[in-house]
Amino acid sequence: GNSVTQMEGPVTLSEEAFLTINCTYTATGYPSLFWYVQYPGEGLQLLLKATKADDKGSNKGFEATYRKETTSFHLEKGSVQVSDSAVYFCALSDLDYQLIWGAGTKLIIKP
Amino acid sequence: NAGVTQTPKFQVLKTGQSMTLQCAQDMNHNSMYWYRQDPGMGLRLIYYSASEGTTDKGEVPNGYNVSRLNKREFSLRLESAAPSQTSVYFCASSVAGVGTGELFFGEGSRLTVL
Numbered sequence: 162g163n164s165v166t167q168m169e170g171p172v173t174l175s176e177e178a179f180l181t182i183n184c185t186y187t188a189t190g191y192p193s194l195f196w197y198v199q200y201p202g203e204g205l206q207l208l209l210k211a212t213k214a215d216d217k218g219s220n221k222g223f224e225a226t227y228r229k230e231t232t233s234f235h236l237e238k239g240s241v242q243v244s245d246s247a248v249y250f251c252a253l254s255d256l257d258y259q260l261i262w263g264a265g266t267k268l269i270i271k272p
Numbered sequence: 273n274a275g276v277t278q279t280p281k282f283q284v285l286k287t288g289q290s291m292t293l294q295c296a297q298d299m300n301h302n303s304m305y306w307y308r309q310d311p312g313m314g315l316r317l318i319y320y321s322a323s324e325g326t327t328d329k330g331e332v333p334n335g336y337n338v339s340r341l342n343k344r345e346f347s348l349r350l351e352s353a354a355p356s357q358t359s360v361y362f363c364a365s366s367v368a369g370v371g372t373g374e375l376f377f378g379e380g381s382r383l384t385v386l
Contacts, residue, residue: 165314197375204276204362204377205315250314257369258303258322259330262314 163188163255167263170248174241175271182236182266184225184251192253194218194227194234195260199248208236208249246270274298278363278378285353285385293348293381295363303366304346305330305375306338308359315362321346322369353385 168183186194193212197205209218214229223238234251251263276297285291297304302323307315317330321340335357337349346365350357360382364375 202379204364204379205375206377207374210374254369258305258320258328259317260315260375262316264312264314 163192163253163261165251165253165261165263167249167251167266170265170267171269172266173269173271176243177240178270180236180238180241180245180268182249182251182268184234184236184263186232186234186251186253186261188232188253188255188261192255194225195252195254196223196225196234196236197250197252199250199265201247205250241268241270243270243272276363276365276376276378278361278381280381281379282382283384285350285383287354287385289353290349290351291353291383292350293361293363293383294345295347295378296345297363297365297376298344299365299376300343301365301367301376302343303368304340305364305366306336306346306348307362307364308332309362309380310359318348318361350383353383355385357383358385359383 164187195210196208198208199205209220211218211227217226225236248265250265252260255261279294305320306318319338321327324343363378
């Protein structure tokens with residue numbers, strides 16, 4: 162079946178460092194891919210998405226490119242801030258009403 | 273901007289007790305969902321409602337029931353709580369399906385079953 166694999170955390174970086182959080186997937190067909198972010202004590206919110214191969218999603222300085230050849234959707238940011246500390250979830254659309262979620266990667270940014 | 277509102281935020285139950293988690297959205301969305309979040313496991317779909325009047329099972333429906341009361345409200349009921357149901361529960365909504373659209377989440381309800 163379809164699945165999403167994320168790098169285990171926590172990932173700890175200093176402010177202004179470059180961020181990569183790896184996400185790979187297994188899927189039949191052509192799913193849409195998503196990154197959601199969960200700040201402490203809050204629900205998840207959509208960070209960015211890509212709906213077809215080679216699409217690049219971007220938001221708040223974060224980017225991810227839908228790579229069908231490597232079945233990946235890695236999240237990147239050039240210069241992280243303390244306020245980016247959160248848990249990041251990669252997900253793919255399976256059926257019309259179901260998302261397949263990765264386990265989440267906790268990101269800690271130190272000043 | 274209320275968005276998706278869940279109640280209660282925290283609840284402690286004893287094994288065998290029942291309770292209902294309430295969820296309401298004010299965005300006129302057609303679809304609503306209940307997820308549970310457990311450490312290291314991401315989110316798992318319990319039930320969803322594609323539109324008012326319909327409900328369907330997700331990945332982990334056993335031990336739960338749902339009611340789509342109207343377009344705004346979608347409740348989750350635990351009839352006889354078990355320790356395995358200790359989790360954080362999230363309600364979410366979307367305009368339609370999840371294929372390309374965005375899910376909007378509530379702040380979560382932390383349930384502990386002793």
